[in-house]
Amino acid sequence: MGLDLTAPSLPVPANYIRPEHLQKTGYSMSATIVEKIFSQHCGRPVRAGEVVMAPVDAAMIHDITGPLAIRVFYEMGGERVFDPERIIMLFDHQVPADSIPAAENHVFMRRFAEEQGIHNYDMREGVCHQVVMEKGRAAPGEIVVGTDSHTCTYGAAGAFATGIGSTDMGFVLKFGALYFRVPESILLEIDGKFGQRVGAKDLILYLAGDIGADGATYMALEFTGRAIRDMDMAGRMTCANMAIEMGAKAGIIPPDATTRDYITERREVGSYDLASDPDASYRERRHYDITELAPQVAVPHNVDNVVDVTEVAGTKIDQVFIGSCTNGRYEDLAEAAEVIGAADRFADSVRVIVIPASRTEYLKALRAGLIERFVEAGALVEAPCCGPCMGGAFGLLAPGEVSLSTSNRNFRGRQGSTLASVYLSSPATAAASALYGEITDPREV
Amino acid sequence: MRVWKFGDDVDTDAIIPGRFLTIYDPAELAKHVFEGTRDEFAVEVREGDIVVAGRNFGCGSSREHAPLALLGAGVKIVVAKSFARIFYRNAINTGLLPLVCPETDAIQDGEVISVDIEGGYIEVNGRRLPIEPVPDFMKRIVEAGGLVAYARNLDGVEICNTG
Numbered sequence: 001m002g003l004d005l006t007a008p009s010l011p012v013p014a015n016y017i018r019p020e021h022l023q024k025t026g027y028s029m030s031a032t033i034v035e036k037i038f039s040q041h042c043g044r045p046v047r048a049g050e051v052v053m054a055p056v057d058a059a060m061i062h063d064i065t066g067p068l069a070i071r072v073f074y075e076m077g078g079e080r081v082f083d084p085e086r087i088i089m090l091f092d093h094q095v096p097a098d099s100i101p102a103a104e105n106h107v108f109m110r111r112f113a114e115e116q117g118i119h120n121y122d123m124r125e126g127v128c129h130q131v132v133m134e135k136g137r138a139a140p141g142e143i144v145v146g147t148d149s150h151t152c153t154y155g156a157a158g159a160f161a162t163g164i165g166s167t168d169m170g171f172v173l174k175f176g177a178l179y180f181r182v183p184e185s186i187l188l189e190i191d192g193k194f195g196q197r198v199g200a201k202d203l204i205l206y207l208a209g210d211i212g213a214d215g216a217t218y219m220a221l222e223f224t225g226r227a228i229r230d231m232d233m234a235g236r237m238t239c240a241n242m243a244i245e246m247g248a249k250a251g252i253i254p255p256d257a258t259t260r261d262y263i264t265e266r267r268e269v270g271s272y273d274l275a276s277d278p279d280a281s282y283r284e285r286r287h288y289d290i291t292e293l294a295p296q297v298a299v300p301h302n303v304d305n306v307v308d309v310t311e312v313a314g315t316k317i318d319q320v321f322i323g324s325c326t327n328g329r330y331e332d333l334a335e336a337a338e339v340i341g342a343a344d345r346f347a348d349s350v351r352v353i354v355i356p357a358s359r360t361e362y363l364k365a366l367r368a369g370l371i372e373r374f375v376e377a378g379a380l381v382e383a384p385c386c387g388p389c390m391g392g393a394f395g396l397l398a399p400g401e402v403s404l405s406t407s408n409r410n411f412r413g414r415q416g417s418t419l420a421s422v423y424l425s426s427p428a429t430a431a432a433s434a435l436y437g438e439i440t441d442p443r444e445v
Numbered sequence: 446m447r448v449w450k451f452g453d454d455v456d457t458d459a460i461i462p463g464r465f466l467t468i469y470d471p472a473e474l475a476k477h478v479f480e481g482t483r484d485e486f487a488v489e490v491r492e493g494d495i496v497v498a499g500r501n502f503g504c505g506s507s508r509e510h511a512p513l514a515l516l517g518a519g520v521k522i523v524v525a526k527s528f529a530r531i532f533y534r535n536a537i538n539t540g541l542l543p544l545v546c547p548e549t550d551a552i553q554d555g556e557v558i559s560v561d562i563e564g565g566y567i568e569v570n571g572r573r574l575p576i577e578p579v580p581d582f583m584k585r586i587v588e589a590g591g592l593v594a595y596a597r598n599l600d601g602v603e604i605c606n607t608g
C-alpha cells in the first residue's frame with residue numbers, strides 16, 4: 001500500500017464565520033477583502049489601521065524557524081497547543097538533514113508533534129507553502145500564519161496569510177490568536193493576455209521592479225483583472241508568493257471558480273462569496289496591461305532590480321535552479337520542458353538542478369515523463385525540498401559564480417558565497433538559458 | 446555609542462546567512478553576524494553600539510535569528526528610515542528596539558550618537574534628529590520585557606479587542 005495521495009478533508013474551522021454573519025455584525029460600509037476577513041473573524045466591523053487580536057485558522061511551522069517557536073511556546077508557559085489540528089508541521093529547508101544540528105532540530109520537532117498530537121508531514125511532502133496549499137490547509141476567508149516570509153502564498157486561495165517570526169508563533173501556538181494591524185490594500189488591476197513564453201513569474205518580477213522592494217510595506221496587495229482571472233492556481237501562487245518581495249504583509253486574490261475548483265478537491269469550505277466592494281477604500285489603485293510584457297529577469301542583488309531579458313541576454317551562467325515555492329510546480333516544470341523541446345542536452349558549462357516543490361508535483365511530473373526529459377538533458381533532479389533557494393543546504397555557489405534561479409530572492413549571499421551573483425527568472429527563461437549556458441530569451445529558442 | 450552605518454534594503458540573509466540557521470544561541474549567532482557582507486562587524490562591534498541604516502531594514506526572510514544575532518553582538522537599538530514589517534515585529538518581540546528616523550542620512554559610520562527615546566530624538570554632533578514614537582501596543586510588549594514575558598502572565602487572550 002502506498003502513501004495516501006489524496007489530501008485529508010479537514011473540517012471547516014469552528015471560528016470561521018461565514019459571510020452571512022456579516023449582516024449580523026452590522027457591517028454595511030464598503031470594505032476591502034482584507035477588512036472583511038478580519039471583520040468576519042472578529043464578529044464586528046474592523047477597518048484598515050486597527051490593531052486587533054484575531055484568531056488564526058491555521059499555523060505553519062518548518063524545520064528552520066519551528067524549533068525557536070516551540071522553545072518560545074514553552075518559555076511562555078505553554079503546555080498544550082491551542083489546537084493540534086490547526087498546526088501544520090513539516091520539514092523542507094534542510095532535508096534530508098544536511099548536518100547534525102539540522103537532524104537534531106528535526107528530532108526536537110518530531111518529539112513536540114508527538115507530545116502535542118500534531119500531524120507532522122515531516123520530510124515526506126515537500127516545500128511548506130506548496131504543501132499547505134495542496135493539502136487544502138488554507139481556504140478563502142481564513143487567517144493563516146506561518147513562520148516563513150512566503151506564507152503570503154496562500155493568498156492565492158483567498159486566505160489572508162502572512163509570515164511571522166518565531167516569538168509571534170510561540171504566542172500563536174499557545175493562544176491560537178495574534179495581534180494584527182489590519183493592513184490597507186493596494187489594488188492591482190492586471191489586464192491583457194500574456195505573450196508566448198511569458199507568464200506569472202514575469203508579471204510578478206515586473207511588479208516588484210515597478211513597486212519596489214518596500215513599495216507595499218505593511219500593506220496587502222490585492223491582485224485582480226483579466227490576467228489574474230485567466231491564471232491557473234500555479235500562476236496565482238507564484239504571484240501571491242512574491243508579495244513579500246515588495247514588503248507586503250499579504251497578497252490576496254479574491255476567490256473565483258478557479259479557486260473553488262482547486263479547494264473543493266481538497267476540503268469543504270463554507271463560502272467562496274468574498275470580494276472587495278467596488279467602492280472600498282484603497283491606499284492606491286494601479287493598472288497594468290501585460291500584453292506587451294517581455295520575459296523579465298531580476299539582476300543581482302535585489303529582487304526589484306528588474307529588466308527585460310533582452311538587456312541581460314548573453315550573461316554567462318554556471319548554475320540553473322528550477323524549483324522552490326515560487327516555481328517548483330508541475331506547470332513550471334512543464335513550461336521548462338516545453339522550452340527544452342527536442343534539444344538533446346543542456347550546455348556542458350552549466351549545472352542544472354531541478355527540484356519539484358512537493359511529492360505530489362514530483363509524481364505528476366514523473367508520470368508525464370518530464371523528469372525523464374530533465375535527466376536525459378543532464379539535470380540533477382532532487383527530492384522535494386527548498387534546495388539551493390536559501391543557501392542553507394546544497395547547491396551553494398562559489399565566489400564569482402553566477403546562478404539563474406526560478407526562486408524568489410537574489411540577495412547577496414542568498415545561495416552561497418556573498419561574492420556570487422543570482423539572477424531570477426521564469427522556468428521558461430531558466431530552461432532556455434540552461435540550453436545555451438547564458439541568459440537566453442525563451443521566445444528565441 | 447558607536448554607529449555602524451548601513452544603506453537601504455539590508456536583508457536578513459545579510460544579517461545572518463542561511464547556513465547558520467541551525468544555531469539559536471544569540472552569542473553563537475553573533476559570531477556570524479553580517480558574515481561575508483561586513484566581516485569586521487562581528488569582530489569590532491561593542492556592547493551598546495547602534496546600527497543605523499536607510500530604508501527597508503530587515504527585509505526578506507522572517508528568520509528571528511536576525512534580531513537575535515544583533516542582540517548577541519550587543520546591539521540593542523537599530524535606527525532606520527523604515528523597517529520591513531516582519532523584522533520590525535521580531536525586533537520588538539525579542540527586545541531589540543527598532544527606531545524609525547527619517548533623517549539617518551545625517552548620521553555617518555563611526556560617529557557617536559545618543560538616543561533619547563522619551564524625548565523622541567537622536568543627538569548627533571549637537572543636532573537633534575526626531576524619531577517616530579513606538580506604537581502603543583508595541584510599547585506595552587516592550588514594557589513587559591518582550592512578548593515572552595508579556596505572554597507568560599496571560600491566562601488567555603480576549604479575541605478581537607483593540608490593541
Ligand code: SF4
Nearest residue numbers: 150324325386389390
Ligand atoms: S523554497 Fe525558498 S523561499 Fe520557498 S520556503 Fe523554501 S527557502 Fe523559502
